[in-house]
Amino acid sequence: MTNTTTDLTRATAAQLADLLAAGQVSSVEVTQAHLDRTTAVDEQVHAYLHVAGQSALAEAAEIDRRRAAGEPLHRLAGVPIAVKDVMTTVGMPTTCGSKMLEGWIPPYDATVVAQIKAAGLPILGKVNMDEFAMGSSTEHSAYGPTRNPWDLERIPGGSGGGSSAVVASFQAPLATGTDTGGSIRQPAAVTGSVGTKPTYGGVSRYGLVALASSLDQAGPCARTVLDTALLHEVMGGHDPRDSTSIDAPVPAVVEAAQRADIKGMKIGIVKELTGEGYQAGVSARFEESLQLLVDAGAEIVEVSCPNFRYALAAYYLILPSEASSNLAKFDAMRYGLRVPPTGIDHPSAEQVMAASRDAGFGDEVKRRIILGTYALSSGYYDAYYGTAQKVRRLIANDFDRAFETADVLVSPTAPTTAFRLGEQLDDPMAMYLNDVATIPANLAGVPGMSLPSGLADEDGLPTGLQILAPAMQDQSLYSVGAALEAALTDRWGGPLLDRAPDLTAKGA
Amino acid sequence: MTTTVDEVLPYDEALAAFDPVMGLEVHVELGTNTKMFCGCATTFGAEPNTQVCPVCLGLPGALPVVNAMGVESAIRIGLALNCEIATWCRFARKNYFYPDMPKNFQTSQYDEPIAFNGYLDVEVPGEHGEEPWTYRVEIERAHMEEDTGKSLHVGGSTGRIHGAEYSLVDYNRAGIPLIEIVTKPLTGAGERAPQVARAYVAALRDLLKALDVSDVKMEQGSMRCDVNLSLRPKAGEPTSPEQAAVPLGTRSETKNVNSLRSVERAVRFEICRHAAVLSNGGSIVQETRHFHEDTGATTSGRIKSDADDYRYFPEPDLVPVAPSREWVEELRATLPENPAEHRRRLQTEWGYSDLEMRDVLNAGALDLIERTVAAGASAQSARKWWLGEPSRRANTEALELVAYADQVGLTPAYVAELQSMVDAKRLNDKMARQVLEGVLDGEGAPTAVADARGLELVQDDGALEAAVAKVIEGNPDVADKIRDGKVQAAGALIGQVMKEMKGQADAGKARELILSTLGEG
C-alpha cells in the first residue's frame, strides 16, 4: 500500500474507491477504520449526533459481497459517508439538532439518502447542525456545539458544522450538507474542507427538513474538489417528488473536476464582496489565489453587483418568513416533543402546542419564527416580505449582468476565519454577517463552492475561496476549483488539512 | 358554551326594511383518484390513517406535487362557470394552527386564483303561482386547495367539540382536492334570496355532476356551503355614486351548511336574525356561525379577530401553474352542455308544456326520463310512468325519486321495456300498471313480472271471436241496436267481452270485431 493508504481515514473518497475496486481493501475495513477514528476523536469534536456503526458495517459487508459476486457497482460503492441530521433516514433518528425532534425516527428516506443507499455508500451516522439549520456556528444545536478540528475552542461553521468537522477530522471522507445561506460553504471555509451548494433544484429537497424552501439546497462536503464532484453526482438529478427539481441531467461535474481546465476562462471579482469587512489574512489568501488562477490561464475581470448590499437584509426577511411557516408543523400533535403547560389543568390543544413549541425550540429558532411571522403579517407584508422579494429579483438581475462579462465569480467565502465558541452567540446580527458573501447565491439560486485558500497569517486558521457560477453551470465551479486546488496543493506541498493538529495526540 | 336564543324578526317585516346581500362559498371535493399533492387514495370510508403518507401527514421534509387532474378539473369548473382562466397563477400558504391540518398551513390560492370573473344563470322556481325567474349569480373566483383531516371528539357530551376531553384525528381526508367557488355579493334577490341561494347551490351541484368532477354528495360532505349574509337598509336603487358606495353591512358567515334545504333555511334565519339586531339599534358581530338542522337556527361560533391573520405568501414548494391557451381550449371542448340549456333543449325535443316540465323537474325525474327515452320510450309515456306510482311511493318514503328507484331497482330500461309491451299490445294500460307495481315490489323485470303474474293480452283471435259471438248471442236486443247504427251501444258488449276474456284482451280489438260482426265495421 502507498503512503496515503496506511491510514484509510486519510485517503480521499476517490482513492478509497480505487482501492475498493482493485480489491486492495474491503468496505468493511474502510468503514471500520472510520468508526474507529470516530471512537478516538469525536468525544472532542462532537460531530456526530448518532453513530450507526452496526448498520454501516452491515451495508459495507453487503457491498463487499456484491463486489465479490462480480455485480456492477457504483464507483463510490463501499465508501462510507456521514449524513447531516436534517435529512430523513429510515431507522435512524432525525433531529435537526432540535429537542423538538429528539428521538424521532422517520418512516421514509430523503431522496438524497435513498440515492446514497442505492449507490452503496454505508452511512456512518447523522451529524450535528445548528437547530433546524439556523446558525453559522453549530452552537445553536440543542445537543451541544461541534468543535473545529483546527482549534477545538473554535466553531466549525454552521449550520453544517457537523458535516465540515466530520470530514476535516477524518471521521468520514464524505458528508452531505444543506445550504440555505451558506451552511455548506462557510463551514467548509473555516475547516479547510470543500463544499458545494448546487444550483437550486439540482439536488432533490424531498426529505430535507425545510428551513426556507426557496433557498434550501443540499450538496456535497468533502476534502477535495474531485470527491465533492463524485458525491455531487450521487446526490444530484431530477426527482419527481420535488416540484422545484430541475428536469435535466446532473452537470458533468466529475469530468470538469478531472480536467481542471480554466484556460481562457473569465473570472469575475465581485467588488461588493471584497475589501472592507474582510479579515486581512482572508483577503491576502484570496489575492494569492487570484494570481494562481491567472497563472493557470484564466483572465480576471472586475464586476459590480450593487444590490448585493441589500442581500443580507432581504435574506433575513425571506428566510424567517418561510421558516415561520415551515416550522409550524412542529406542534406536538403528530410527532415530536409534547409538553403540557405548567399550572393549567386539562389544557387545550392550543395551549399544549404553545407550551411545546416554547420548550422544544431554541432561542434562535424562536427569534426567526417571530421575525418571519411579523414580516408576513397583514399590514407589514408589503414593506418587508414583499420588498425583500423584489430585492431578491434585483440581486438575481445583478448576477445575470455579471455573468455577461464573467464565466464565474469569486470572493472570499467568509469574512473571517473561525471565531471562538460563544464569541457571537449573544449578538445575532454579528452572527448573521458571517454569511454576507454566501447569501446572494441562495437568493438567486445559482451554484457556489468553497474550497481552502490557505491559512490566515494572523491566526493560522483556514480561509476559504468561494466560486459562483450561472444556474445549471455547476461544472464551472469544479473546473475552477480543481485548477486552484492543484495549484495550491502544489504550493503547500500537500493538502492543507495535513497541517491540522493531530487530535489523537493526548493533551490536544 | 352558553347558548343564547337569538331574537328574530318576522320574515316579511325584515324584508320590508332591509335588502339582503349574500355571498356563497362552496367547497367541492374533487372525485380524483388521489389527493391534491400526494399519491394517496381518496376512497371514502377507509380505515383511519390508512390513506396517509409523509406529504399529507405533514411529516418533516415531505414536499407536495400537484395532481394534474386537480388542475384540469379546476379549469373545467372555471370554464363551466364562464370564468376567465389565469394564464399564470401560484399556490399560496394560508397559515393558521389547527390540529386537523397537518402542516398548520393550508395550501390554497390567494390573490391568483386559477379561475375568476364568471357567472352562472340559475332558474329560481316560482312559488305560489309566481313565474320562474332567472337570476345571474356572478362568480368572483374558483380556486384550488386541500381538505383537512377529521376529528372525533371523545368525552363530554355526545361527541361534540365543546366539553370534549380530547380528540382523535384521522388524516385520511387531509389533502383531498377541494375547489372553492366564491360568488360576488349577490344583491337584488329581495325576499327570494333564500330560494336564490338554494337554486344556485342546486344548479352548481347539477353542473359539477354533469362535469363528472365530483360526486357532490352534500350529506357526505363532498360539497359544503358557507353562507355569508348581511343586510342593508332598503333605500331603493342608489341614486348617486356616493350612495352606491355605501359599504355593505357587517356580515356573518354560517359554515358548513350541508343540504339544499338548509341553505335556504340558513339564509332565511340569518335575514330574520340580522333584521332583529339592526332594528333594535344593535350591530352585527363579524363572526362565524353554525347552522342546526333540528331547529333551523344558527348559533354563534368564533368571533373574527385580528388573530385571523393568515399571513398568506406564495407557496415556495410548488411552482406556478401556467395553463396554455391550447390546453384551456381543449378542455373547453370537453364541457358538457350547461344543465339549464340542456333542460330547454329537452323540453323542446320532448314537446312538454311548461307545466309538464316543471312537474318533471320538481319530481327530480329529468335524468330518469332522458335515459328512458334513450332506451326507446316516447317522452310522454316516460313522463307518465315516472311521475305516476314511482313518484308517489318515493314521496311516501321521503326519498328523492332517483334514490327510490335505485333502492327498488326500477331502471329507465325497465320503464322503456314496460312501455314497449304496451305498444306491442302485449299489455293494456291496467295490466301495465300492475306489472309496474310488481317491479316496484321487487319482483324483477317487467317481462318477468308479467310472466309470473300471468298478465298478457290474449293474442289468439279465435278466442276473442268466440267470446264476441257468445256475447252477441246473449244480447240480441243490443246487437239489433248496433245493426240499426247505434254504434255507441257497443260499449256494453265490449265490457262483457272483456269479462269473458278475464281482462286479458285488447278492448279496441274487441270493439272492432263486434262492429264488423254486426255489419258496422
Added chain:
Amino acid sequence: MAELTRDDVAHLAGLARIDLSEAELDRMVGELGVILTSVAQVQQADTDGIEPMSHPMPITNVTRPDEVRPSLTADEALSGAPESELQRFSVPRILDED
C-alpha cells in the same frame, strides 16, 4: 419603521403559537428591534416596477398523473405520535371548530 413593542411581540408569539416566558419576551423585544432596523434596509433599494421573485428558477407546470401510490401503513403513520388511540392521533381537547 414602526417600533416593535413588547405587546407586538406577545401578539406575534400568539400567532406563532409559542408560549414565550416573560423573560423571553423582554429579551426578544430588544433583539428583534435591532434585527428589524437592519432588515428594513431592503426599503432603501430601488424596487420601483420590480417584479417580486418567489421562486429562484423559472419553472412552471410541474404536476404528477392522478395515479395512486402506496400510502404509509397506519402503524408507520402513527409511529411518531405522542399519543394514539383507535388508530388515530390523540390530541388534547380542541377549543373551537374553525
